[in-house]
Amino acid sequence: MDWNPQALGIGDVIVHRRGKGEPLVLIHCLGQSWRFWDVLEPLTDRYELVAYSLPGHADTPLPAGQYGQDETTAQLKALLDREGIVRAHLAGISMGGSLAQHFAGTHPEMVDKLILCDCTPLYNAESRANWPVRAGIAREKGVAALIPMLMGVFFTPGSIAENGPDVRHVRETFEACSGEGYALACEWLAMVDAREQAKRIAAPTLIMLGSEERAAFKEAAAWMHANIPGSQGVVEVPMAGHASVRERPEFAVAQFRAFLGG
Template sequence: MTEVTEVTGLACRREGTGAPVLFLHGHWLARDWTPLHEALARRFDLIAPAAPGFGDSPRPAWVTGRDDVVLAFRDLLDALGVERAHLVGYGLGGWLAADFAIWSPDQVASLSVLAPFGLRVPDHPIADVFIMNPAVYDDAYFNGEPVDGAVPGPGTPAQGGAEAYAARYGDMGMAAALMWDFRYDLKLERRLPRLGVPALVLEAEQDRIVPVEHTARWADLLDAKRTAVPGGHAFPLTSPGQTAAHITAFIQGVQ
């Protein structure tokens, strides 16, 4: 049984052997070890931290923006003795993974972004996840086919109990601290093409949170392979096998 351990202040779960893969969660799922994690851990040394302020990771006073979160992830890899890792990020985690690659390219073997946040695409905004009515979660994230126990936002106290509600509310509060004022980074337009790392962009066939125009733009800027997975924005949960297969094939092709 793998224990969740504290490393440099971050709650982090690590399983598997092989090439190191740093998996960065989005604005939700910070506490979850999902079937996608399980599938990736069968192929790789999977490192899945909860970002500062998310899950069981405390938020130090010095963490005020995405750059500080990236520094925390760098410290984590250093503490684990990992010199270079493949980065995989979902949603907000995709944005953070790109930031990591921009600021620490020597530590990045490849970059895989899953329905990433971070770009501004005129006339095609990402859904405002902070004002979304819990009544539309199932439709917006799962296209009407929800996964039991998966709540994309704070939801209501009735969904998992008051303790789970408080935890989800805290996660969304930290997500807001990272992207409330700036829902996108205009500098990504210039910085992503300069990365020069192998990249993969995964999108949902019918994403109602991140419009397809965003993943198309990410692929253009990164000169990356772009692949669609069945389902909605929650495709890492609803199609974990296919998602893992695409990520695995890509990373193995890079090695």
């Protein structure tokens, strides 16, 4: 894969802030948007939820071209500076969790507590080879062509059969996702390697993942627990897949509250 990452701007990026209290910055997963975190709304009684959409997703325009982990960390830093946020709690899921590790290790002074959900600092060789393939499908046929596979990864069979509002939200967001925006994010995932940054994380860290998550992510969770100095342990979200926070929101909210202290 040709690789030519370019700087990301912040002029057209909307940061959505809800609630009052300590800021909790939230970074969503591939193909979704800042609204992925709506299920954490109960936390607005104690925290200010701060979220934005990744490049080429939802209300954030397509970037000029490819971008890498350095560019997304620089963008997040610039967004927080613009918003006047000097220090915050940080949470990310999947792609957002990989970014959160890179950011927290690069700017440890800005992160109070860190929550990493269903993520890895580095994808295994098989996944790294597959990301450009998935990018090609998204460009040629659109994200819709990937939805049957994606839903089976994001949710357990029981939740898919039930087809509740959280499942429908994720599916509809995939349907609306830009093919090029998705493809560029796939290329980011092929290149991400936040292992060295993870070892420099200073914040107390909670690692969460769905109980039905794939083996590679369970192995990644064990690696993060062993290598992030402040790891407080690994929590499995019961009967949940890759979108664990969205599939079992009540459990996730309780874990966030207990870890963050309120």
